[in-house]
Amino acid sequence: MSIPASTIDLPRPRFRLRPIRVAECSMLLLFTVLTGLPLLFLLTGSFNLAQPGRAAMYGFDNWLRAFSDPTTVSALWMSFLLSVARLVPAIIIGVMFAWLIARTDMPGGNAIEFFCWVAYFIPDFPLTLAWILLLDPNYGFLNSLARHLPFVDGPLFNPYSFWGIVWVHTSAGGIWFKVILLTPVFRRLGAALEEAARVAGASTATMLWRVTIPLLSPMILAVSVLSFIRGLQSFNTELLLGTPAGIYVYSTRIYDYIHREPSSYGEATALGSVFILTLGALLFLYWRFLRGKRQFTVVTGQGYSTLRVKLGKWRWVALAGCLFYIAVMTVLPLIFLIIGSFMRRYGFFNINSPFTLAHWRNLLTDPIFLLSLKNSLVIASITAAGGIVLYSTVAYLLVSRRTVAAPLLEGFCWLPHILPGILLGLGILWLFLATPLRFLFYGTVWGIALALMVSDSPVTTQAFRAGYLQLGPDLEEAARVTGASWWYTYRKILLPLLAPIAGAVGLMNFGGALTSISTPVLLYSHQSRPLAILLLEYSVTGELERGAALGLLITAMICAMMLVGRRLGLQLSGLQ
Amino acid sequence: MAQPVLEFRDVVKRFAAVSAVDGVNFSVQRGEIFTLLGPSGCGKTTTLRLVAGLEEPDGGEIHLDGKIVAAPQRGVFLPPEKRQLGMVFQSYAIWPHLTVFENVAFPLRVRRESADVIRLRVNHALESVGLGGFADRGATQLSGGQQQRVALARALVYEPAVLLLDEPLSNLDAKLREQMRFELRALQRKLMLTILYVTHDQTEAMTLSDRIAVVNRGRFEQVGSPEEVYEKPATPFAGEFLGRTVALDGALRKSGGAPSIELAGGGRIVLGGHLTDSLHDGAAVRLIARPEDIEILPPAELASNQIDATVEQVDYLGDRFEYYVRGAGAVFVLSSPKRDRYPVGAKVRVSFDPNAVTIHPR
Numbered sequence: 001m002s003i004p005a006s007t008i009d010l011p012r013p014r015f016r017l018r019p020i021r022v023a024e025c026s027m028l029l030l031f032t033v034l035t036g037l038p039l040l041f042l043l044t045g046s047f048n049l050a051q052p053g054r055a056a057m058y059g060f061d062n063w064l065r066a067f068s069d070p071t072t073v074s075a076l077w078m079s080f081l082l083s084v085a086r087l088v089p090a091i092i093i094g095v096m097f098a099w100l101i102a103r104t105d106m107p108g109g110n111a112i113e114f115f116c117w118v119a120y121f122i123p124d125f126p127l128t129l130a131w132i133l134l135l136d137p138n139y140g141f142l143n144s145l146a147r148h149l150p151f152v153d154g155p156l157f158n159p160y161s162f163w164g165i166v167w168v169h170t171s172a173g174g175i176w177f178k179v180i181l182l183t184p185v186f187r188r189l190g191a192a193l194e195e196a197a198r199v200a201g202a203s204t205a206t207m208l209w210r211v212t213i214p215l216l217s218p219m220i221l222a223v224s225v226l227s228f229i230r231g232l233q234s235f236n237t238e239l240l241l242g243t244p245a246g247i248y249v250y251s252t253r254i255y256d257y258i259h260r261e262p263s264s265y266g267e268a269t270a271l272g273s274v275f276i277l278t279l280g281a282l283l284f285l286y287w288r289f290l291r292g293k294r295q296f297t298v299v300t301g302q303g304y305s306t307l308r309v310k311l312g313k314w315r316w317v318a319l320a321g322c323l324f325y326i327a328v329m330t331v332l333p334l335i336f337l338i339i340g341s342f343m344r345r346y347g348f349f350n351i352n353s354p355f356t357l358a359h360w361r362n363l364l365t366d367p368i369f370l371l372s373l374k375n376s377l378v379i380a381s382i383t384a385a386g387g388i389v390l391y392s393t394v395a396y397l398l399v400s401r402r403t404v405a406a407p408l409l410e411g412f413c414w415l416p417h418i419l420p421g422i423l424l425g426l427g428i429l430w431l432f433l434a435t436p437l438r439f440l441f442y443g444t445v446w447g448i449a450l451a452l453m454v455s456d457s458p459v460t461t462q463a464f465r466a467g468y469l470q471l472g473p474d475l476e477e478a479a480r481v482t483g484a485s486w487w488y489t490y491r492k493i494l495l496p497l498l499a500p501i502a503g504a505v506g507l508m509n510f511g512g513a514l515t516s517i518s519t520p521v522l523l524y525s526h527q528s529r530p531l532a533i534l535l536l537e538y539s540v541t542g543e544l545e546r547g548a549a550l551g552l553l554i555t556a557m558i559c560a561m562m563l564v565g566r567r568l569g570l571q572l573s574g575l576q
Numbered sequence: 577m578a579q580p581v582l583e584f585r586d587v588v589k590r591f592a593a594v595s596a597v598d599g600v601n602f603s604v605q606r607g608e609i610f611t612l613l614g615p616s617g618c619g620k621t622t623t624l625r626l627v628a629g630l631e632e633p634d635g636g637e638i639h640l641d642g643k644i645v646a647a648p649q650r651g652v653f654l655p656p657e658k659r660q661l662g663m664v665f666q667s668y669a670i671w672p673h674l675t676v677f678e679n680v681a682f683p684l685r686v687r688r689e690s691a692d693v694i695r696l697r698v699n700h701a702l703e704s705v706g707l708g709g710f711a712d713r714g715a716t717q718l719s720g721g722q723q724q725r726v727a728l729a730r731a732l733v734y735e736p737a738v739l740l741l742d743e744p745l746s747n748l749d750a751k752l753r754e755q756m757r758f759e760l761r762a763l764q765r766k767l768m769l770t771i772l773y774v775t776h777d778q779t780e781a782m783t784l785s786d787r788i789a790v791v792n793r794g795r796f797e798q799v800g801s802p803e804e805v806y807e808k809p810a811t812p813f814a815g816e817f818l819g820r821t822v823a824l825d826g827a828l829r830k831s832g833g834a835p836s837i838e839l840a841g842g843g844r845i846v847l848g849g850h851l852t853d854s855l856h857d858g859a860a861v862r863l864i865a866r867p868e869d870i871e872i873l874p875p876a877e878l879a880s881n882q883i884d885a886t887v888e889q890v891d892y893l894g895d896r897f898e899y900y901v902r903g904a905g906a907v908f909v910l911s912s913p914k915r916d917r918y919p920v921g922a923k924v925r926v927s928f929d930p931n932a933v934t935i936h937p938r
Contacts, residue, residue: 472667474666474667474669475669475671477628477630477656477663477665478663478665478669478671478727478730479671479682480629480630480655480656480657481628481629481630481656481657481659481661481662481663481740482657482662482663482682482683482686482730482731482734483657483658483660483683483686483687483734484657484682484683484686485657486657488686492682493671496673497671497672497673
């Protein structure tokens with residue numbers, strides 16, 4: 001019965017290097033360096049009085065200096081105020097759009113939903129630029145028009161103000177993001193639940209008030225909290241519109257600290273630490289809240305509703321309202337961005353031959369532009385490709401039962417969520433300055449790509465994890481049992497099956513890398529300047545016409561990419 | 577005895593603190609269908625995955641085809657791709673991005689066979705599972721039964737040492753399941769396959785297996801031919817899991833003549849001698865019998881091995897009646913042919929066959 005012969009040839013020695021353990025350890029190491037260390041530097045750097053890279057001296061001076069400055073506290077307060085002020089109109093309009101599209105017989109609902117999806121990807125910086133062209137007190141087109149109205153003496157609108165910032169945000173991606181998120185939820189709300197209310201004798205209004213809204217309120221609240229947190233991380237619009245008016249939020253304040261001569265890293269990190277802790281606490285509460293509400297979302301997940309509210313003749317009014325909002329908030333600024341890029345001097349329609357191709361010609365022949373374009377494409381490609389490789393591996397480790405340190409790894413993946421672009425940039429800048437990594441990464445396209453890759457980690461990892469969970473372990477194990485090595489299985493089975501997800505997140509991250517300003521703004525050098533930073537420079541130095549051309553170019557690149565992605569059948573909207 | 581193809585020696589597998597496989601020993605001979613039968617979560621699938629190399633054991637040794645493939649104490653673990661096994665998953669795990677042909681060809685491509693060999697052997701494998709004309713279909717265009725055949729063809733195409741089947745029929749409807757069971761048995765005989773089969777379905781286990789292992793909580797309760805396991809269950813669990821049982825508690829009486837059981841609820845069953853060799857007089861025991869070995873008789877004087885009972889409920893099942901009968905302090909379900917009819921509340925006699933009962937210590 002026994003097999004003595006088998007004990008002689010042992011296939012392997014006692015100690016075995018399990019590949020999965022190696023992968024796990026290297027990922028943990030990588031995240032420790034790329035996410036853990038920057039965060040640590042941010043949190044401890046505020047107590048370090050020396051410049052990064054020098055011998056450390058510890059003390060509370062940075063905190064004292066930062067918080068004895070009244071503008072620091074007011075910047076934090078302003079971040080909060082702005083986020084709340086833009087949240088309220090955005091939620092109301094977002095819910096209206098979603099309800100009209102999903103639950104009423106308003107004509108053209110699908111077309112409007114598609115538009116929301118496109119509008120979501122229009123980068124916010126060119127849009128801000130467009131609103132400057134429209135609303136600037138000196139040459140803004142709408143202000144010029146308004147001067148012809150009776151009783152108007154000075155400029156009617158001023159974008160460089162609190163409400164100017166709120167207004168521009170109301171036209172940017174945030175609103176469309178809410179529509180994209182809420183429409184499917186409205187649609188999925190179990191038809192039976194509403195039909196039951198109808199059968200029980202409820203009118204449309206009663207049904208909405210007593211059944212629909214209470215059922216959807218947890219989801220609306222969740223989207224609100226998420227939007228609020230995202231609002232706190234905003235940078236571009238605040239920089240462009242707030243700084244000229246002396247309105248600082250914490251992110252532009254940090255930018256300001258670093259761009260001073262000499263840079264005040266200590267104060268910047270003190271401010272950053274406060275913010276990280278606040279954001280961490282908020283996200284924790286959000287997560288707790290979502291967990292508690294899970295049973296609610298289950299209720300809404302059954303079957304599609306065919307029951308639509310009949311608006312009667314009001315459906316045309318509703319459609320007109322939606323179209324008007326879209327026309328004013330998106331189409332109008334884009335048109336003026338186009339006009340602006342062709343005007344000799346923006347706002348001066350009365351001079352001889354006001355239109356010119358010079359800005360486009362100058363832009364496209366500018367060696368700085370060409371270098372920046374190359375940089376941007378390199379950065380975006382590295383970010384997208386690196387993200388796919390890195391986070392598909394991490395997600396694999398997270399779903400595998402063999403992984404020992406999955407919770408730790410998952411924690412690392414979520415960390416960038418509490419690091420807005422500007423703070424991540426600051427942390428990584430610190431990492432480069434304080435470690436030998438600077439020789440490889442400081443001021444290079446690789447450094448910027450690395451930072452962008454880190455910031456992509458939560459969403460990308462989640463997307464891949466969802467993909468793996470959907471596939472299940474059987475398809476992979478079946479390949480292993482038939483004799484395929486892990487690497488062969490990965491190439492022939494997992495990769496082809498995950499290709500749609502990889503393509504979608506790749507495109508998203510590519511687009512994100514093209515438009516991101518806050519992450520690279522502290523990391524670039526003249527040699528590695530990307531397009532978005534060039535756009536920032538044009539805007540700050542007042543070359544609005546050339547900026548408009550560049551902004552359009554970036555917008556066109558993003559839109560083309562997203563349309564190609566949709567043609568390829570990638571589920572882009574479902575990822576966020 | 578010939579050298580077994582597969583052998584487990586004291587294999588242990590834990591998940592956290594729970595032992596999914598708890599010191600299991602067994603061996604499978606060449607050309608045999610060996611079935612692991614048990615409820616879900618009993619460790620039978622984990623046992624199969626240990627064979628496949630999809631799980632690493634925490635203790636013991638696994639031998640496959642005369643080689644050690646896993647022995648944690650010696651630091652030996654052969655990954656699944658080196659074990660030359662075929663496996664059919666419960667979900668079939670047909671790769672949706674490949675055609676039927678490419679699914680089946682995959683194991684051969686891994687082994688870098690030439691295109692001619694691949695075409696020949698894939699077509700042969702597809703023929704043998706009755707999917708001759710389906711080579712160019714997309715895998716997702718197949719019905720459940722066809723997917724199951726593709727999975728089987730894929731597992732057979734390179735003639736594995738052992739074929740591992742993880743509840744391969746559980747996702748099919750009843751009629752198809754019966755047909756596939758028959759075909760599987762025929763295929764196994766034709767190709768002289770060695771099969772390790774996992775199921776929770778006792779009919780599958782009874783009809784397909786050469787030997788059955790009844791698995792419960794990570795332990796093997798009994799290993800034997802279907803007949804042995806059914807007729808002589810080694811434990812109450814084995815008896816209950818394989819078919820219906822009637823269980824009555826009582827005390828063993830060995831003094832004076834043939835050993836017998838004094839039932840707790842009254843009555844007395846006289847036993848054959850060998851059943852109780854290991855038990856002492858007065859031991860608390862449980863008697864297990866199959867309902868089909870128990871007869872319902874009209875009320876009369878009690879003969880030996882009979883007890884009084886009352887009919888509590890009658891179900892009409894078309895071809896027979898099922899009686900819920902209370903006797904000796906317990907309620908049990910017996911079926912009876914249509915010619916005998918007893919109304920609810922009727923007094924009856926229940927007669928046991930002393931050669932068809934097993935006795936287990938409590």
